[in-house]
Amino acid sequence: MNNSLNIHKIHLWKIAIYFFFALPGFAIASWVSRTPTIRDALGATTAQMGWIIFGMAVGSIVGLLGASHLIAHKGGRFVMVTGMAVSSVGLVIVGMGGTWLINGVAVFAGLAVFGFGNGICDVAMNVEGTAVERATRKSLLTGFHAAFSVGTLLGALAGAAAIKAGMSVVVHLALVVAVIVVSVIYLYRLVPAGTGKETGENSNVSPMTARERMAVWKERRTVLIGIIVLGMAFAEGSANDWLPLVIVDGYKVTPATGSFAFGLFVAAMTIGRAAGGILLDRLGRVVVLRASALSAIAGLLIVIWGQSYAVAIVGIVLWGLGAAFGFPVGLSAAGDDPRGVAARVGAVSTAGYLAFLVGPPVLGIIGESVGLLRALIVVLIGVTIAGLLSQEAKPIGEPNQ
Structure with missing residues (x-):
């Protein structure tokens, strides 16, 4: 009975990770779908838009480089949820900066925050994915990455529908954030705490130092x-x-x-x-x-x-x-x-x-x-x-x- 319960928990964990991979794809595609509208609102040239978009790259690299230290101290679930929360805040800043404030610096800052959240979440969800692979003894990471692609497709379709319906960027991205927040609130409970955390409590795996x-x-x-x-x-x-x-x-x-x-x-x-x-x-x-x-x-x-x-x-x-x-x-x-x-x-x-x-x-x-x-x-x-x-x-x- 106990064994079947563990199998059920692992199955729910696996399903949750599929969704955690799909959500960043959904968020990124939602932003990309509104880039023409934001560019026109800012009156930015192609070169200026390139520098604004570079904000996401800066945030992503910082997040990727710092993620392992965060996961080692807090665990994959905490970092994954935090990453989704941070990226949601970034998405809201992007929407406001691109349509209400009409400020390229604000959009750059929002994309940097968005990129940082995505960066730490990316590493954490891949750490969770490898842990699910070990628990199930099956190769699942390619399937998880396929879920990211599916999320991207859904985000692109939803973005196209929002544009066709005449929905403002702020309302569209606010709805995207709402979908992410509600999903994360439900899903995080299905993911075990502490994956990738190195505290020394497990005698079989000694913790790594920062060095x-x-x-x-x-x-x-x-x-x-x-x-x-x-x-x-x-x-x-x-x-x-x-x-x-x-x-x-x-x-x-x-x-x-x-x-x-x-x-x-x-x-x-x-x-x-x-x-x-x-x-x-x-x-x-x-x-x-x-x-x-x-x-x-x-x-x-x-x-x-x-x-x-x-x-x-x-x-x-x-x-x-x-x-x-x-x-x-x-x-x-x-x-x-x-x-x-x-x-x-x-x-x-x-x-x-x-x-x-x-x-x-x-x-x-x-x-x-x-x-x-x-x-x-x-x-x-x-x-x-x-x-x-x-x-x-x-x-x-x-x-x-």
Whole structure:
């Protein structure tokens, strides 16, 4: 009876984490859907809007770097809930700054707060995800990341509906915050307290000092897993920022066709992540990472040197399927050791987000000289390196594959 009760609690924990992954995606897409309205209200140029949006990147990096220390002292659930609360406050500031105050600095500050909340929440929910994997002995992190994609899609659809209905930015974002707050109030009770917390109360896992948590950045395995995630996240981030333009400029199609190509990429990636758990349990991390790298390499080669849009579409699907696994599988590998799990997941998450934030602008600079299609060769190199290092993600203690 006691065993069945524990199984039920773990099942509820797993469901709660699916929702905790979906909520940040919902929030981010809600903000993104209102960027044109806020830009017009501020009267900002493209360059000025770029600097305003940079506030989110600043907040996210600070949150990612500090998350492991917070989790070690307070536990994953506390940091996850705090992150969602902070990001909600940031979203309200963004709405008010963009429409009531009409102040770019206020929007920048709101995005920095929003980004910080998302940053600490991101690490905490991945720490929780790896803990659920250990409790169930199943590969679940790709599915959790698929839930983030679903949340993003729902946020985009809700944003489009709000715009069509003529809803103001403040009201729209206030409703988004209300959905997040109500969801978190209900869900947090389903998540056990103390995941990732290092207090010394558990005799089997001695707590890490702050110096030891910083030292994980020098660990060979953590660094190499970070490089895997860096390469694969670059493949994902470059598509998120540049794929419509790559297809429009490279294949001389309409913007609508370019948007369709991006939608196809996102769909392929989401399907890959949804099916990822089954593949990982049957084939193992190393095989799946190698196969995903090969898929992304093949897709990029087809897109770069394809002779027609119809051929490029095949490449986009392969690229999307290949980009689906690197980030979540790398985070899962980083969480193998319960001692210092928050520090290692935080380090690998930071590597991935650096690829998301720094990679696309670099691609734009290179693309200015050689064209966006040829600039994708840099992404191809990153994915190839990630594929060659796939062996490093094997579970600790498992023989070489």
